[in-house]
Amino acid sequence: MTNETFAKDIDQGLRAPFKHISSKYFYDDIGSVIFQDIMKMPEYYPTPCEFEILSVHREDIIQKLDFHEPFNIIEFGAGDGMKTRQLLKKLIEKKVDFTYVPIDISQKAIDELEANMISHLPGLKIKSLVGNYFSMVEELAMFKKPGLFLFLGSNIGNYTDPEANELLGQFNSHMRKGDKLLIGFDLQKNPATIRNAYDDSQGITKAFNMNLLQRINRELGGNFKKEFFDFYSHYNPVNGEVRSYLVSLKQQDVHLNATDKCYSFRQNELIWTELSKKYTFSEIEMLAKVSGFRLIENFMDCKHYFTDSLWVKD
Ligand code: AVI
Numbered sequence: 001m002t003n004e005t006f007a008k009d010i011d012q013g014l015r016a017p018f019k020h021i022s023s024k025y026f027y028d029d030i031g032s033v034i035f036q037d038i039m040k041m042p043e044y045y046p047t048p049c050e051f052e053i054l055s056v057h058r059e060d061i062i063q064k065l066d067f068h069e070p071f072n073i074i075e076f077g078a079g080d081g082m083k084t085r086q087l088l089k090k091l092i093e094k095k096v097d098f099t100y101v102p103i104d105i106s107q108k109a110i111d112e113l114e115a116n117m118i119s120h121l122p123g124l125k126i127k128s129l130v131g132n133y134f135s136m137v138e139e140l141a142m143f144k145k146p147g148l149f150l151f152l153g154s155n156i157g158n159y160t161d162p163e164a165n166e167l168l169g170q171f172n173s174h175m176r177k178g179d180k181l182l183i184g185f186d187l188q189k190n191p192a193t194i195r196n197a198y199d200d201s202q203g204i205t206k207a208f209n210m211n212l213l214q215r216i217n218r219e220l221g222g223n224f225k226k227e228f229f230d231f232y233s234h235y236n237p238v239n240g241e242v243r244s245y246l247v248s249l250k251q252q253d254v255h256l257n258a259t260d261k262c263y264s265f266r267q268n269e270l271i272w273t274e275l276s277k278k279y280t281f282s283e284i285e286m287l288a289k290v291s292g293f294r295l296i297e298n299f300m301d302c303k304h305y306f307t308d309s310l311w312v313k314d
Pocket of ligand 1: 038156197276
């Protein structure tokens with residue numbers, strides 16, 4: 001991502017009648033560290049739930065893959081790889097022949113992940129790729145091995161329904177018959193549990209959102225004052241959507257050097273920063289179907305808060 005693309009997206013988002021900034025811009029170096037802190041918060045249940053799924057059900061997941069030749073495990077946006085390691089460790093113990101292929105746009109993230117994986121799993125065959133998901137998958141197609149694709153961590157929940165259909169359709173078009181996709185979905189549950197995960201008592205999620213304004217100041221020469229903004233997050237149990245916002249606490253103008261424009265904010269005007277969708281099983285089933293997959297099994301944690309859903313391209 002170039003600075004021009006960032007400036008263009010921010011300009012578009014702040015000039016829109018309903019202001020918005022894409023949640024993909026959370027993850028600069030500082031935002032990625034804050035996200036690591038979010039994953040350690042007691043309220044943020046998705047991480048331990050998915051860790052449990054990949055620890056408890058790994059034998060079953062491996063069995064359902066039904067691969068009888070060497071294969072690739074291709075992971076999109078792997079993070080620190082702690083959850084994935086549970087699965088990889090079991091495969092190594094079982095002497096299964098596979099290569100782990102993490103893909104990320106950040107060289108730094110890939111370097112750290114690779115060092116981390118190698119130190120914990122010395123026997124691991126790893127071929128890291130830095131770049132855009134789909135151009136990397138095209139590169140991989142040359143290897144002509146079956147693939148298990150991983151899209152964990154409920155990342156899919158950060159996409160609107162049409163965007164999710166489009167993204168999963170693209171995954172599907174880059175996969176071969178018999179390839180599998182293991183994809184993480186956060187499930188609908190007691191609304192208070194979800195609300196607390198996105199509005200934590202320590203203000204870490206607030207800092208995560210505020211970093212967007214600080215990032216704009218750093219990279220685009222903005223003059224946002226963080227004391228003039230607040231954070232608000234809302235879960236709607238009827239449609240399963242958590243929507244997060246920054247709130248302008250007063251009428252104010254903010255200037256960006258990169259666009260050489262001023263942006264006006266009304267008192268209490270919102271900037272929408274993130275969607276974190278929570279799913280029902282029928283929505284998951286439908287999403288698999290419309291994007292060209294057959295659902296094999298939903299693996300769950302003991303509280304049934306989260307599922308890693310295994311899909312196949314028939
Ligand atoms: C990365 N993504 C799945 C997280 C989520 O739960 O939507 C990001 C996050 N935002 C606030 N807390 C965590």
